[in-house]
Amino acid sequence: MTVTPVDLASLMCSRLCHDLLSPVGALNNGLELLADETDPAMRERCMELLADSARTSANKLKFFRLAFGAAGGFGDQVDVHEARQAIEALLAEGRNKTLAWLVEAPTLPKAAVKVLLNLSLIGGDALVRGGTLSIGAEENGGQVEIVVQGEGPRILLDAEIARTLTDGEGDSAVTARTAAGYMIHAIVAERGGSVQVSQPADGVLILGATLNAS
Template sequence: MTSPDIVSESIEFASLLCSRLCHDLLSPVGALNNGLELMADETDPEMRQRCLELLGDSARTSANKLKFFRLAFGSAGGFGDAVPTHEARVAIEGMFAQSGRVKLGWLVEDDLLGKLPVKILLNLALIAGDALVRGGQLDVGAERRDGLTEIVVRAEGPKVVLDPELRAALAGTLPPAGLSSRTAAAWMVRALVVSAGGEIVLSAPGDPALLFGAAMPG
């Protein structure tokens, strides 16, 4: 029988993760709503065209975020054990590279990776990409070797900022009171990797580039 405490904790964590996803989707969806309201009152052809362009941008942003979240947090990829790596690349490009602020370096040669490594790769890329507050270079690599899947994510730019609580969540030193919608994804990454018998390494605070590494069986 499942412990009520475990169920309660699982529900609480799911609520925090949902709060994070809703927060990230609020801006583009709100822009869609605002654009539709402007269109309803606008009669000038040029302004209507501009509204349509803004609506298109907001719709693409919303769709890109949903595609990314489906892979990073959902059960995308069907019932198989592996996910095509080009789907992960497209998802990361949609989140970061299309804006022009972040350049993506893709260093994954395998056509398929396990669902768990793909989730880890995407979530580490999300954390590293968000740390590039002024844009920069985001390099993502993964390979399977000797029964292990190794993942490396590197972020470098004019200003790289990793929240100390996110670092603590990835390192496994975050106190229970520090778990929030902001740290839920990082905490999940750590929990998934450790439960699979793997480990996570991080570059030291103050290093010019932010580096994440993860290795796990599979």
Template sequence: MTNTSATDLAALLCSRLCHDLLSPVGAFANGLELLATERDPAMRENCMALLEQSATISTNKLKFFRLAFGAAGGFGDRVPAEEARDLIVALAADKGRIETEWAVADPTLAKPVVKLLLNFAQIAADALVRGGTLAVGAERRAGNCEIVVRASGPKIAFDPILGAALDGTLGPGELSSRTAAAHMIHLLAREHGGGLQHMASGDALVLGAVLPEGEGLIG
């Protein structure tokens, strides 16, 4: 198991967030530069569309990161389930060619559950390199909260090192900005007395978590 300080983990997560935001923010800057010099009405309209798209993507990413990695101030101990659903739908739309299915009946979710759902969704969406379906579900069963995210499509790309991060078995030097989020939710599940599971094949990736009911979907 890798041994990393909280400061190092925070730095790696920040690196990941900056990397993910660089593209839409860069596109926004390019759009502003073009708008400042362009005089053709049709081209200016295209610039405005680019700015609007980049602003929407950047805003959605920031909202996603706030709940997936941050303290999510303003929500209290619980988060509306529709907030998590909308962020996952936006994530899938940004990736393109991914359909989402939502199977969570409870109106609110505990923050640990939301963090697990969002991080699972990001890992699963990244695995759908040729598009497919992203199914998200959570329910209470036998005194626990069970969380399942399934990615299914024509090709699944899941690096075993991410599996090691979810298992908490990363070796020395294997914790990076790419594996930091998976390692973080491993620590989160362990902190709350739960555990994570994963199973990958050529056309499906299943990510699961079990948390004690006290950290689950009690609304």
């Protein structure tokens, strides 16, 4: 099966909608409760829940706009500070997840930033009980090397996502759940690179990618 650009865009939209369903639904429920609530303390609590849901929705939209969309402009280079902010905000919505940022370069090629963001998304999702996500990237000799390491008490990497990262489609159709992995594989393959996946062991997961800078 060949994944067309339209297919991939549809899958990315499905992933975005899936992740936004919970916070947007909470906003709707909070507004309904607020309309019927008269107790000042409960109304204050409703407002806190609404603020949390709105922040979560905004953070997810900012991340996916940069990871999946055309954010960052149409230039070849992207400010990595923007990527760091997006990842920090996304991890803040998780349970006990922290970021160790090891990228020194001020900018990276747009393709590399998208790979970095999507690897971070997969790595963060794998930290099911929290932990630390360490991210490093550098451009050297015309290539960009990216490493995302997750450390935590329990790490689960979906087997289909791992397969999609290294093999692309394989024998199964790409789904909304594996779309980020397919996007990484496609970008890296287009740039003459490769993706590395180290299966979780002793509380550590390592994901890596190497691709041509141009």
